[in-house]
Amino acid sequence: MAPRISRSIKAGALLVQKRARLLVGCVLVFAGPAGAQGFEGSPGTNAPVVGAIADAGTPAITDPQTTGAVAASDLPPALDEDFNRLNRREETIDGLRTRIDPDAGQAAGLRIGSFVLKPALSETFNHERQKNGSTSQSRSFMETGLKGSLTSDWSRHQLSVIGEGVLQNNISGEGEQEPRADVDAELRLDLTDETAARLRAGYSFEREDANDPNAIANAEEQSAVNTYRLGAAIERDLGLVRGSVGLDFERQTYGDVDLDNGTTLSQEDRDRNTGTLTGRLGYELSPALIPFLEASVGKSIYDLRRDTLGFERSYMSYAGRGGLEVDLGEKLNGELALGYETYRFDDDRLGDLGGLSVDGRVNWSPQRGTDVLFGLLTYLDPSTTADNPGSINYELTNIITHQLRSTLVATLSNSLTLRDFPSEATAADEATWRTGAGLTWDMSRYLALTGDVSYERTNRDVGSSSDTTRVGVGLTLRR
Structure with a gap:
């Protein structure tokens, strides 16, 4: 009887030991993920986690705060593998480091049904000095800006609305206020996997620049x-x-102009409607290189058949260009095209206005946190001067944005605009150069401090040049 009793006691002890191990394993299966999440949710802390599993080969630490800690060697192999899997950080599919989210730390916006609204309100104090020939004037003004975007969150199709408005209020000095507004909406309809339709609508308001060739001198x-x-x-x-x-x-x-002698000059002879039909065809040499051809034809009709000087300003427009579209990812993408564009006026006395067109936009990121934009734009600008059809304008733009720190971004911008009039025109060619620099400090995801300085100079072949210097500092509230 004694040997049989001894064997029964040993079997019972072994069964108790197995059940104890199984019970401890089950408890840790449920406690382990919670402990791991609690640890990862508090980065930078060294506080121990209840129920944490020690690495293989590392003895369990027992103190009043870590009672019940279990060494990994005490667990069955299957449970040990499960614990390692649960406590290991999730890896990317290709094994590379996770990219930094460019929108991280920014205001998340307001959700309105299936739309996301991201508004921003800014208030800036500015000082401006303008010099035109031998005369100069200065002003200090407050500038209030409101901009934002409204984007749909649909499984198919997309509606996006982007808008910006600026009001200026002079505090001291003299100078023309420059309010402006711009809003654009686009609806993309995904008809099939290969076909998409786009519907667009927009509105812009601005006050004509006093340095524009079509501006009124004594306004x-x-x-x-x-x-x-x-x-x-x-x-x-x-x-x-x-x-x-x-x-x-x-x-x-175009609105009426109030002159300095107390009279009003109507500009209704400049009001016009323009329609343009554009076609584009491209061939994919590779996913990164797509050469293309583009052509357009249009018609512009003025409300008044003849302007105040007796000229018929309505015209037909023709344009053609060929170029290359490049997409090498976030490092380099954009397109560049060369072509020819012309306006053919109804009035033979004006002749034709046209010339070589160079258009393009290239985005280059030499390193993470630095973005460089190169832009080329060609456009024709009809004139209101007698015997002058207008000018062909070439605009070159460069904008560099660099992230000095996670909350500090610096911007440097330069642009050059060449205004070329036909040789028979009485107007003088112009060159306008603009440069500026700015800093944006995100004090929080909702509030930013901004500072900007800019300089603009216009040189004319005939007549005096003009200079404009501006300095501003302000706050931007985002949601």
Whole structure:
């Protein structure tokens, strides 16, 4: 009887030991993930986690705060593997380091149904000094700006609205206030996997620049320019061939100008409607290189058949260009195109206005946190001067943005605009150079401190040059 009793006691002890180990393992399976999440949720702390599992080969630490700690060697192999998997950080599919989210730390915006609204309100104090020939004037003013974006969060299709408005109020000195507003909306319809349609609408308001060749010399305040835009386009991907066709409509109206002698000058003879049909065809040599051809034809009709000087300003427009679209990821992308553009006026006395066009936009990121933009733009600007059809303008832009720290961003911008008039025109060619620098310090995700300084100079072949210097500091509130 004694040997049989002894064997029963040993079997019972072994069964108790197995059940104890199984019970401890089950408890730790449920406690382990919670402990791991609690640890990762408090980075930088060395406080021990209840239920944490010591690494293999490391003895368990027993003190009043870590009672019940269990060494990994005390667990069955299967449970040991499960604990390592639960406590290990999730890796990317390709094993590379996770990219930094460029939107991290920014205001998340307001959710309105299936839309996300991101508004920003800014208030800036500025001082400006303008010099035109031998005369100069200065002013100090407050500038209030409101901008934002509204984007849909749909599984298919997308609606986006982007807007910005600026009001200026002079505090001291003399100088023309420059209010402006701009809003654009686009609805993308995903008709099929290869076909998409885009519907666009927009509005812009600005006051004509006093340095513009079409500006009125003795005006108290330059003309208010309103621009209304509508557009529709369809894009089709046919394997290696990509094509698009678009139709755009634009209406521009000009407000009356108050002169310094107390009279008012109407600008209604400049109001016009313009429609443009554009087609584009591209061929995919590779996912990164797509050469393309683009052509457009348009018609501009003025509200008044003849302007105050007796000229018929309505015209037909023709343009063609060829270029290359490049997409090498976030490091380098954009497109560059060369072509020719011309306006053919109804009045033979004005002749034709046209010339070589160079257009493009290139984004380059030499290193993370630094973005460089190069822009080229060619556009024709009709004139209001007798016997002068207008000018062809070339604009070169460069903007460099560098993240000095996670909350401090520096911006450097430069642009050069060349205004070329036909040789027979009486107007003089112009060159305008602008440069500026700014700093933005994000004090929090909702509040930022900004500072800017800029300088602009316009040189004319005939007549005096002009200079404008501006310094400003302000706050931006984001949501």
